Amino acid sequence: MSKTALQSRKNILIMFFLLLFFWSIIDGKLTVESVLLGACSATLILYLNRDILFTRADGGPVTARFLWHFTTxxxxxxxxxxxSNINVAKIVLNPKMPIAPSFVRVPVRFRKDFNKVLYGNVVTLTPGTLTVDIVGDEYIVHALTREAAEGLQGSALEEHVLRLEEKVK
Structure with a gap:
């Protein structure tokens, strides 16, 4: 049996026991019938969602390492x-409204399209910035302030998305 097949079976077992554990917490009873019903439910959930749960959008398998990096x-x-919400609230509540809206070009450091889109969405979710477009190897981002624009390059979020791409095989 190949290494990826073993990893896949390991992931399925981990997910099965997590679902069974979640079932037992929600059910509140630890009877034979309850555990059997939970096992059947967990098996059905895993079967119906096998394509979603065990393959990534870029085609690679979902591993424990990938889940760890994605969770972080x-x-x-x-x-x-x-x-960012606190910073935007400070700006909006300031009577002088110290904004300096601008469009900035941020270089793309990702190889995979999935990670490019993921980081673009991450930037958009962060208040004060909006990814307008991805042109070639650059993001075009609208930033509310100069500090928000400068904080995009080499940000912690960018590094975490890079970990998904580089360290997770």
């Missing part, structure tokens, strides 16, 4: 959204 990306994204 989501966590960093949430922190950055909160920080």
């Amino acid at each position: 990306l989501i966590a960093v994204l949430i922190v950055e959204i909160v920080k």
Whole structure:
């Protein structure tokens, strides 16, 4: 059996037991019938969602390493959204309205189209910035302030998306 087949089976088992654990928490009972019904439900969920759960949009398998890097990306994204919301609120609530809207060109550091689109959406989700277009090897981004524009290159979010591309095989 190949290494990818073993990894795939391992991922299926991990997901099965996570779903079964979630089922037992929601059900609140640990009877034989409840566990069997949970096992049947977990199996059905895994079967019906096998294409979604175990292959990435770029065609590679979903591995534990990929899930870890994706989870850390989501966590960093949430922190950055909160920080950006606070910054935008400060700007909007300031009577002088210290904005300096501009369009900036940000170089694309990703090879895979999926990661290019993912990072463009990440930038758009962050308040104060909006990805307008991807032209060749550059993003065209509208930024509310000069600081927001300067913070795009080499950002923590960009590094986390790069980890998805480079370190996850």
